[in-house]
Amino acid sequence: MTDAQYSAAVRAWLDDLDIDPEGTFVDPSAKSFSTQLWQDRHPGLARASNEVDDGIRSVSSLLTAGWLLVYESSEGLLAELPGYGWNP
Structure with missing residues (x-):
């Protein structure tokens, strides 16, 4: 496109x-x-x-505050979110 x-x-x-x-x-x-x-x-x-760390922090904050919602039909994103975090 x-x-x-x-x-x-x-x-x-x-x-x-x-x-x-x-x-x-x-x-x-x-x-x-x-x-x-x-x-x-x-x-x-x-x-x-x-910036990865800033992105992780922002997404985490938005999800926690209920300002970022994800449709259950977003299967790809939902599959990826559990691995979206800081690498210990």
């Missing part, structure tokens, strides 16, 4: 779920996709940080 097609698909997916996100984090390496989302006026764009 092109960036424009992917942006439209994301918008359609959010519309189907009746979700209007306050913010969307995009991988900093996806510069052309970020530009497309901005051109399409996608709300609340921010560049994500690829």
Whole structure:
């Protein structure tokens, strides 16, 4: 898919779920996709940080606070989450 097609698909997916996100984090390496989302006026764009420890801390905090919810149909993510942690 092109960036424009992917942006439209994301918008359609959010519309189907009746979700209007306050913010969307995009991988900093996806510069052309970020530009497309901005051109399409996608709300609340921010560049994500690829710092692993900060990411783990953020996701853990959001899950604990109930601010990050995961659909049970997200089988891939649910399978990965137990291994998402600090390496002792």
